[in-house]
Amino acid sequence: MLYPSNSADKLGFTEVKELIKTHCLSIMGQQMVDKIQVMSNYDLINKFLNQANEFKNILQNDDALPINHFYDIKSLANKARLEGAFLSEEEFFQIQTSLTTVFAVIGYFNERVGQYPNLEALFEHLPIEKIILKKIDQVIDQKGKMRANASRDLMDITQGISKAEQEARKKIDQIYKTASGNGWTADGSLTVRDGRLCIPLLAENKRKLKGFIHDESASGQTVFMEPEEVFSLNNRIRDLEFDRRREVIRILTVLTDELRPYVPLLLSYHGLLTKLDFVRAKALFAIDIEAEMPKLINEARFRLFNARHPLLFLNFRKEQKTVVPLNVEVDDATRVIVVSGPNAGGKSVCMKTVGLLQMMVQAGLLIPAGADSVAGVFKQFFVDIGDDQSIESDLSTYSAHLSKMKKFVEDSNGKTMILIDEFGTGTDPQFGGPIAEAVLEALNNKKVRGMVTTHYSNLKIFASNTEGIENASMLFNNAQMQPLYMLEVGKPGSSYAFEIAQKIGLPQNVLNLARNKISAGQKKVDSLLVDLEREKKEIFDTKQKLDKQQRKVNTLLAENEELKSFLDENRKNLLREAKQEAKSIIQNANKLVENTIAEIKSSNADKEITKSLRDNLNTELKKNTVKAEQPKAAPKTDEEIKPGDWVKLIDSDTTGQVIELIKDNAVLAMGELRTVVKRKRIEKVSKAAVPKELRRNTSNNSTGDMANFSPEIDVRGMRTEDALHAIEKLFDRALMMSFGSLKVIHGRGDGILRKMIRQYLKKYEQVDRMEDEHPDRGGDGITYVYLK
Structure with a gap:
């Protein structure tokens, strides 16, 4: 339930539907988009979300779905249902083309059984009756015209017409040649009048030929005559054409009669085409806004990560700007978030983003938020945005607000989402604030969920002291007097009224007068909020720096561990080789000693032989003696080191x-x-x-x-997953070799591959920026990636 009825317009949901309609191929798909409504049935929502997500996956990662032509075959089937009615050649051609698309789509999914279960459910148990196409193909050709051999009679009539036309043409050419030779004809050639081929004659010569005059020129000097000899031939052609028309109608009537039993099946095919067009449009819009499917739960709560307003996202993209993402959570503990902060700081956009994305989810649409976001299901949406004063109903702005508050308090419950902009405004703040606080307390007692925006201090204080209600503020750079458009939950925000007025240039004496007119307590509260916000910003910036340093430390630690593992492995290898070499030396030494002893015994210890054998032992000993390690010499600083050394x-x-x-x-x-x-x-x-x-x-x-590394890669024609894998490998090698930039050639196409590549590379902190190639050298078909 949406209250009031124009809530969809207020939040931009109607505009979203109009953008989806631009992606439809058929009027039937557009009509289905017009019927999109916010639902509260969990199973239905989940089914529609999965269908859109599966179609998005097909568009980005699979072969193109063979969807080329959509026609309204429902109206044609209903026409064929009537006894005695017949479909025209063009109408049969539309059915023929549509059924070709239907069968191609069913074949596409049959090749991928189980891969897209929610889309497969669209045509589950739907038979493929190719007999319908066969019957139509026997009569209608691929250009939508009736075949000349559709029946024996039609072929005879067609041949008769062709023969008669040749005879008539030959006869009139002879007469025209004779008349022209006699000088009877006017300037020009044979011409058609009233569907008949005529000879242009000078008016004074019209009695010199027998025939029927069909027309004359504006001056009356030329008459257009059909010769008598040709007249009977043309009449015969006209009669044959009537015969042909009657035969065509007879053939079409018979074909329509044969098609009539299949009308219910044609209506089912029509339903499939319409649904496919509808889901395809939703998926294309999801790609446009970089949407994902959140985790859907059957509870009245939500958690959004990196959420962006889809309409703002599209507008900013045209201007080459980026939307600051929103992170917000509403659950059983934090049911209502009271957002405060400066004017033009983004409070209303924040609230509208939450409302619009929740409505989109419950309408079965993917949302521009992180895939780890969680979306629940709400039974009611109560919205109070803008000025709804009514002259007809004698309602002022504040009266209109109060009428809505009455509805909210009476009919809301724990499954109601409320969205109230500038809560309590429209009347004297001295009285509007307490009334707003009382309404908020009543709504909180009913466990409603949602967001409200306000400038009232009493609501900020109430939120900080009430269970279930949480303060939040839009961050503001009070040094540069600029909003940061970032939501921070946990503390209220200052309105920065005096700071903004000073920046705009309001005279200082006016500002001083204003400061003197507010109470000391209010001054203290506002100053405290400003100081808190400044301190929060400083803490946030420091945390960012610390996180960056920690990531760097973690990287160095990982590299150190890798180096340590490498050195340990090398040491093990060296020890293993040393042991093996020592073992070999010992074995050789033992063999040498044994041989020496044997030779000494055999020579009866002859002195010369014994001396020779001793010298041989000393020689082998010197070979295997490790030299004492010399003191390390100082490094030569003057010796140049170059790559490859x-x-x-x-x-x-x-x-x-x-x-x-x-x-x-x-x-x-x-x-x-x-x-x-x-x-x-x-x-x-x-x-x-x-x-x-x-x-x-x-x-x-x-x-x-x-030597072989090239910081350039061509991924044209690759599937998205393969392209990203190849780019990741190139990216790792470029970082390792300290290259400053990469060149990625992805082509233009529909721009989907380019979008996915850029979105993928954004997650790396080593990427400084990405730019298109110069238009003369490839433009947006090539992306340059600059590394920090």
């Missing part, structure tokens, strides 16, 4: 390859890991000093990547 960290044995030098920093590749270090912390080493495994892994992933 192998370096090691001075304070550790970690080695890597230089990918890029950026000012005092160097980007290193260590296997698959990338890191940035100060240039003073590294020194150049020879390639031979680097383990083979590390060289192989690094060379495969670093220098080649930099």
Whole structure:
């Protein structure tokens, strides 16, 4: 229930319906949009929301649905229902085209069984009667004209007409040639008069030919004569044409009779086409306003994240502006939100956004809010917005407000949403404030839900002391005297009356007089609100900075953990290789000693042989002796390091390859890991000093990547999911290699892929901005992404 009846107009719901109508392909779809109403049946709302969401998914991520032609076959079916009536060739063509679309759509969904269950339910158990198309195709061709061979008689008549026309033309050409040779004809050629081919003769020569004069020129000097020899032939053609018309009507009547048993099925096909057109229009509008499907619950509450007013969003997009998103929640604990703040600060827009989005949800429309938003179901909407004074009813502005308040108090309940703008205005504030407070208390006792806007201090105080009612304010930058259009729940807001008046330029003496006329208590309250708002803003800005720093710390910690894991793995590999090498040395040494002892025994300890064997043992010992580690030399600061060089960290044995030098920093590749270090912390080493495994892994992933990497990607023709995946991979590599920008070629088309790509990239804080290419080089078919 909507009260008053013009609530849909007040909140912009009527305008939303008009925008949806522009996406309809048929008058039937537009008529269905006109019938959109706010519903309170949870199952029905959920079904309509899912249908719109599934169609939106098709438009964005699947092949195009084969919807090309919609005609009003309901009226044609009703016409065919009448005995003796017949459909024209054009009307049969419309049925033929519409049924082709119906069968193509059903085939489309049959190929995707279970993927779009709510849309499939539109034609569940609907049979495909291709016999109807077969019957029509036998008579009507693909251009909507009757086939020449629709019947044997029609073919004979058509051939007879063609033959008679050829004879008549041949005869009149002969007569015209003779008359022209005798100089009897006027300037010009054969012409048609009254549907008959005539010869233009000079008036003085009209007696020289026998025939029927159909017309004469304005001057009377030329007459248009049908020769006598041709007259009988033309009459025969006319008779044959009448015969053909009668045969066409007979064929159409027979075809209509054959179609009559299928009238109920045609009406079902008509219903399917109308519903598809309707749901398609809702889905296209949802894409326009970047809408999502919220979680629907069967309770009188809601929670909106990143909500935007759809009409404001569309207007701002034309002006290349952005709408400040709204986050608000109404539940059992916080039932009514009292919004205060400066004029032109966005209070009314905030309230209208909440009301309009809730109405859209309950009308089965997707809303421009985060997909994690929650929308409930309300039984009643009570709206008091604007001036409803009535001369006819002898109602002043305040009387009109009070009449609505009477209705609100009497008929509201826990499933009622109330939206009241400038609560209590229209009369003396000394009396309007207490009355408004009393009404608000009565509404709160009835557990209503909703939002009200006000400037009255007594309502702010009442809200802060009453359970179920919560204050909220629209943030204001009192340094620049500009509204921020952000809703903050939990505290009332100042009206900034004096600050705004001062900015506008009201004389200082007038402002001083005004300040002296208000009470000290009110001054104190207003000053306190201003100070609170300033402090809140400072705290908010500080929190934003801290969050940013925390994210940076988390990133560094993650990189550190990754580096630690890499080093641990390398250490394990080195230890494993060292142990294996030691084992091999020991085995070789044991074998050498055993061989030496055996040779000494066999030579009876001959001195020369024993000395030779001892020298051999010493040689092998020197080969496997580890040299004492020399003190580290100071790094050579004068040796230039360039990309491609192998370096090691001075304070550790970690080695890597230089990918890029950026000012005092160097980007290193260590296997698959990338890191940035100060240039003073590294020194150049020879390639031979680097383990083979590390060289192989690094060379495969670093220098080649930099050489082959291109900050440009072409996603034209890709599905949305594939395109976003490819862009994400390019984005990660660009960040890793410190590229400043990317070029994404997505094409124009319907603009859906471009919109999805930009919306996806907005979530990355590393993205500074996005711009179109120059119009001469691709325009909005190419997006440049600039990184911070």
